[in-house]
Amino acid sequence: MPLSEYEQRVLEQMERQLTSDDPRLASTLQSRGSRGIARWVIAGAGFTVGLLVLVAGAAFSQLWLGVIGFLLMFAAGVFAFALPRQSGPIGVVDAKGGVAPRSAAKPKKAAGGFMHRFEERWDRRRDEGR
Template identity: 65%
Template sequence: MPLSEYEQRVLEQMERQLTSDDPRLANTLTQRGHRPLGRYVIAGVGAAVGLLLLVLGAANSLPWLGVIGFLVMFGAVAFAFAAPHRAGPQGVVQGDGKVKPAAPRGRRKPGLMSRLEERWERRRGESGR
């Protein structure tokens, strides 16, 4: 069922508000996050091997083998859902071709919760409570 004209306007307004309030969150939400299929294949094989070790440990009364199997399964699932490491820029290329080290990052922006708390306090102050 398509959205009505009013609903589309409200949705667009909410998108603009989100983009202006927290552009980093809006950018994160609009990006299509996909993980390479290879990560899931490796994780699936790891989970299967871990399960096999767990079952073999239980069947042969070897608790240490069961623990190893559990840890392998846990590691495989963690590997599947962990964000892949992306190398960021290591410096700035100047006009003459030399690489200048990137400037250290300054003070971080306040997080979402601190911004929400600040807004809450401002609203409470405006209402006179």
């Protein structure tokens, strides 16, 4: 069933708000669908082989074989969920089309640290909701 016009407007508004509030999260969520099926097939095969090796290690009472199986399973999981490497210029493209060095792209850390920033965001969101 397609969305109504009102639901489409609300969804677009939520997307714009997410992009303005946290652009890094929005770009991460948009790039998630770009993974190829081959990556998942390789990870699934690696996980299956690791599981078989782990079970064989348990069946033959060989600890080292079980450890190798577990490491294969872990590596397959990391491969499946790790972000693919980005190609292209390293850094941030500015408004003029130039590439700024990566060090210029990182914002300065707040004086209060993580918890201070977290509390500020919480207070700001709570105040916006009123």
